[in-house]
Amino acid sequence: MTLPPDAPAAARHERILILDFGSQVTQLIARRLRESGVYCEIWPFNAAPEDRIRAFAPKGVILSGGPASVTEGESPRAPDCIFDMGLPILGICYGQQTMAHQLGGKVEGGHAREFGRAFIDVTGDCAITKGLWAPGSREQVWMSHGDRITELPPGFRVVASSEGAPFALIANDARHYYGTMFHPEVVHTPHGAALLKNFTHLVCGCTGDWTMGAFRAEMIEKIRAQVGKGRVVCGLSGGVDSSVAAVLIHEAIGDQLTCIFVDHGLMRAGEAEQVVSTFRDRFNIRLVHRDASDLFLGQLSGVTDPEAKRKTIGRLFIEVFEEEQNKIGGADFLAQGTLYPDVIESVSATGGPSVTIKSHHNVGGLPEGMRMKLVEPLRELFKDEVRALGRELGIPEAIVGRHPFPGPGLAIRIPGEVTREKADLLRQVDSIYLEEIRAAGLYDAIWQAFAVLLPVRTVGVMGDGRTYDQACALRAVTSTDGMTADVYPFDMGFLTRVSNRIVNEVRGINRVTYDITSKPPGTIEWE
Numbered sequence: 001m002t003l004p005p006d007a008p009a010a011a012r013h014e015r016i017l018i019l020d021f022g023s024q025v026t027q028l029i030a031r032r033l034r035e036s037g038v039y040c041e042i043w044p045f046n047a048a049p050e051d052r053i054r055a056f057a058p059k060g061v062i063l064s065g066g067p068a069s070v071t072e073g074e075s076p077r078a079p080d081c082i083f084d085m086g087l088p089i090l091g092i093c094y095g096q097q098t099m100a101h102q103l104g105g106k107v108e109g110g111h112a113r114e115f116g117r118a119f120i121d122v123t124g125d126c127a128i129t130k131g132l133w134a135p136g137s138r139e140q141v142w143m144s145h146g147d148r149i150t151e152l153p154p155g156f157r158v159v160a161s162s163e164g165a166p167f168a169l170i171a172n173d174a175r176h177y178y179g180t181m182f183h184p185e186v187v188h189t190p191h192g193a194a195l196l197k198n199f200t201h202l203v204c205g206c207t208g209d210w211t212m213g214a215f216r217a218e219m220i221e222k223i224r225a226q227v228g229k230g231r232v233v234c235g236l237s238g239g240v241d242s243s244v245a246a247v248l249i250h251e252a253i254g255d256q257l258t259c260i261f262v263d264h265g266l267m268r269a270g271e272a273e274q275v276v277s278t279f280r281d282r283f284n285i286r287l288v289h290r291d292a293s294d295l296f297l298g299q300l301s302g303v304t305d306p307e308a309k310r311k312t313i314g315r316l317f318i319e320v321f322e323e324e325q326n327k328i329g330g331a332d333f334l335a336q337g338t339l340y341p342d343v344i345e346s347v348s349a350t351g352g353p354s355v356t357i358k359s360h361h362n363v364g365g366l367p368e369g370m371r372m373k374l375v376e377p378l379r380e381l382f383k384d385e386v387r388a389l390g391r392e393l394g395i396p397e398a399i400v401g402r403h404p405f406p407g408p409g410l411a412i413r414i415p416g417e418v419t420r421e422k423a424d425l426l427r428q429v430d431s432i433y434l435e436e437i438r439a440a441g442l443y444d445a446i447w448q449a450f451a452v453l454l455p456v457r458t459v460g461v462m463g464d465g466r467t468y469d470q471a472c473a474l475r476a477v478t479s480t481d482g483m484t485a486d487v488y489p490f491d492m493g494f495l496t497r498v499s500n501r502i503v504n505e506v507r508g509i510n511r512v513t514y515d516i517t518s519k520p521p522g523t524i525e526w527e
């Protein structure tokens, strides 16, 4: 098949369609599939008309979980056409129930909710348990449901059950339909990823043709076709997404790309220098490095409100970016490191708009007012795929494996007014903390770790003298997507070592605290 060069990467690969019924963990289904080399997309259940599905030509369909109850009149249904297309189908939790209901089975509510870890007894075998579970074994899974199936639709049989979930795993071998009451996509179902792989590989016949090596080659072709002889600008922040986008685009079009690095003076210690040396010296990318720290810090003077700080930084960033891109004579395209989670259309359980907790500033997402066409080479990828692609492109681990860092930088880690002196002080604290985290081999186990400079002075004693200096807080969290987070449980030995180093080595800090708030109710950043 010959495809136009601007066809989505998906069109060149075997595909699975995931229909979303609003579960909190639908994205994990896609991530597990991608990890096993299968391209997939998540569509809302109600945005999947037959012609769109036929054009997508999936090799199989997965129906996600969701918060609704099949027994309620208005609850969501899978599009009926998928049952007429001869496609393999896997229904998970709500997906299993609506499939059973739509195919003539019975679902009842009002049962005790089963939530969390559970054990199921395997009583039969089928394609998706092949090589994993044998009849007679007892297996750990993760459940989250209230309703359950009470009568199977014709052609189905039970493969595994538990007391609370008599139809924990069901199969209709002839039609290649499977349903699980548990969630195979979460890590608390230890064989979950392998069960999903059996579905995609053994049942749907996928071969695992989605690799970052193949993606790189195709995307380079695609960027060349899109850009032609045009000029592209890209805002570099030193973060993973903009870095990978820049290197990939540079590989495709060389000097037609110029990167603009607006240095607001609020980066971590050594990071601005690292951006310049990596991109200009190592990758030979045309890079404009604008040190705008005086401008940013000047305009932040006297600003204490968190939202006002964010807005000031966002506005200045656009102004400086525009100025720099005018200096180089403008461009036809703006490159952005948009990722797949940013473009997935979401199914809202409530239907209402969500509240803005913080106005995010993201280097890649800013210059809305500029009338340039967009180049977004990462819009089909998850974060872990972007990291894999970055490694494939030879980007140093220090950038590819880096913790997320917010666009407004250290400004939102300095409650109260931001000054150059405070930013310098915070940088010293932060780098000792991160140095110790790295030395202890904990960096990759943590989603984000950073220090916050507190706007309070406290009394201390050092040697024979009294001190009256500033306090700081340390924060470290685990998370999968930044939406929720748990505090990282350092041992006291580690924390006291870091605290001693900070108080001894950083003049001006005499007290260290550890923030143990999870998200919710806290947020990850302090502002």
Ligand code: XMP
Residues within 6 Å of the ligand: 358, 359, 360, 361, 362, 363, 404, 405, 406, 407, 408, 448, 482, 483, 519, 522, 523, 524, 525, 526, 527
């Ligand atoms: P919060 O503080 O809302 O942060 O729990 C969630 C995640 O988002 C990051 N963050 C930002 N990232 N621009 C960004 O690019 C921003 O303005 C911004 N504010 C917060 C934060 O570091 C965490 O990873």
